[in-house]
Amino acid sequence: MSAFDLLIIYVYLFTLFTSSVRLKVHVALYRTLKVVLTAMMVVATVLFVQQFPADTQAIIIHVIKFVPVIFLIFIVNQNDIKWMLKTLRLGKFMGNLYEQSQNDLIEGIQYLVDRKIGAIITIERDDDLSEYIDKASSLNAPINANLMASIFITQSPLHDGAIIIVDQMMVCAGAYFPTSESQAIPKRLGSRHRAALGISEVTDAFTIIVSEETGEVSIALDGKLDLDISKESLLLYLNQYFRQ
16 A cells, blocks of 8 residues: 555545544544544655655555554544543542532522523533633532523623533632634524534533523533523533532
């Protein structure tokens, strides 16, 4: 197999990977593999353009032939990899939200829903949200329904921004996120939903939105919106992504 053949294969794999695999693997794993795949495309291009000794070129080609196999192994075993990293405390892939914090959060959201108080609540996962936290108003308070309500009532100067939760603590309020330009967002949805989708497009953050018009709860995650979910569905989401 020539370097040109490898280049064509890697262009195809890169296109397939970026269009189909993005939402099937953890964001950190996706980014790592994307960088590796890009590097392999560069190597294949250099081999095609430059004339290396035949034995050197053969060795390099044999090495990069196995990269797709490595990709497949990582993707198929990603859940086991997450579990191993979590067990070894090398990452926090499943977040750090315990049952009591879940209950407090759901209680606060239900309070907002019952009164149709618009809100946006973002929970940090693996991607660092310091860029947004540093520009917001510091809280550093435990998750609390009354505090959440006081922040999001229309009289509050912070009500248009988001609360960000890190390790079971509401670290800030009034955080502002990049607005999504997606054309798939229903026109009836407002700036909160666009901001929630926006942060989900650039990080792996988990965002809960309460609509002030309808009181509906929605989720923004991995560049997608799940609209009008039930309290039970919200609990399932929290258990899936943040259970210890």
